Amino acid sequence: MGTTEVIFWFLTAVAVFSALMMVFSKNPVHSVLWLILVFFTISGHYLLMNAQFLFIVNLIVYAGAIMVLFLFVIMLMNMEGDSEPRKNQWMTLAGIISGGTLMLVLVAALKDTGTQRQLVQMKEGQIGLIHHLGMVLFKDYVVPFEISSVLFLSAMVGAVIIGKK
Amino acid sequence: MTNHLNLLPYLSIDFALLFEKLLLIIVVVTGSLVVAMYTTYAERRIAGFLQDRRGPNRAGPFGILQPLADGLKLFMKEDIIPTSSSKWLFIMGPGLAMLTAVMTGAVIPWGSALKIGEKVVSLQIADINIGILFIFGVVSMGVYGIMIGGWASNNKFSLLAAIRGASQIISYELAMGLSLIALLMLTGSLSMKTIVEQQMQGGWGGFLGWNIIYQPLGFLLFLICAFAECNRTPFDLPEAENELNFGYHQEYSSMKLGFYLFAEYINMFISSTVMATLFFGGYDIPFVNEANLANHWGPNIVALLGTVCLLIKSFLFLFVFIWVRWTIPRFRYDQLMDLGWKKMIPLALANMVITGAIVLWLNK
Incomplete structure (x- = not known):
């Protein structure tokens, strides 16, 4: 593995870990912060694909502006982990099924794509x-x-x- | 053994480049910290002058050791983390503020290039072709230092100040971006280095190429936005002490507080340098043809002179920052938002349209 591939797998691991932490965090503010980390790692992937503009715009727009608004709303509503009402169990089930279906579709779609073998694309390609x-x-x-x-x-x-x- | 040998060609790290860049990063970060330290001293001396008093003059000759004494004081103080705060975020806040303040220095061209033997060492950490956007990205991250710190303190004054600060920074970021678009139409490049080199091509040894001549309104808007982004008076609403006690860093003590205060001064220095780079020719020495001078004196001396020139320009802007702070009183919050949304943005848009029309007309 080259240096760039090491970076790729590192970013991937961090992205998946922080996405999971975002879902499992009790505190909504922590969730937002984990989500920001996810955006950072995904931007890192853009950079590895030599898409510099996409990299910085993802940071400015998503991590810099939209997440700030999320943080605003959550801070002003002052949600506490304990006072949050218990959710309906059927809702949880529906969420699991729809999320799982989406994942299935995504995996099926990405399984045979041509870029599967090419993890990084440094210093080549003008598209980004x-x-x-x-x-x-x-x-x-x-x-x-x-x-x-x-x-x-x-x-x-x-x-x-x-x-x- | 074979494994070991096979790995080497893949891990093709250019150690000379790594070392060069590491050295440059250390120099730039230390340099901005030292400048920030002495800006605090300059601020107090100038404030003293403007208010007809002496300012700090006891520690060392003319009081030049005062920033060291202040820093030592901050280090020695007891570090208090409030029990009701969320601990990790409380620690993360000042760290983020400092990190984002220091990071912007990476894309600023601090000088042309040194020539050491055969090797040409560029005095810029990273010449990426999205340099200006990188600065915007880092600036928009700067909000988090304030917001996280203010929220984690678990104090209503801190929270209010943090929200004020964040909305102020977001509002002025828009006008800042719009004011720069007009400049980018002229330069046609987002790379800071290219922008400086274009300015150096102008007449009178580069002076006529400076963007301030073509974009006076854009510069004025950018300057005002820089004041707002750095939370400086007249826009220092997040730490308006008569309304919010001490603002978002109310619960902070010791070096964590020091980080917040320090980050503000680093931000001032970096934004001064950005203004000097984008609008005042960067490391261009006015009225001097650098190429001719390099033939006489050698490229290294000219490169260093250029760096000195850039620093002088940014110190002038630092003086303007301090001068304004002790001259103009603070805006009210609604006045701030009014200025940002109803005056700055329309002006920036008009500037953009006019510049675009002129560029189109001249190309034909």
């Missing part, structure tokens, strides 16, 4: 670099890109309207 990404987004996919920005705009307008009520 910002120049290439910009060219693709604003030349080949400019219409879907603009439509999705309209979607964001409508979401923002909706938030303002709800806020004004």
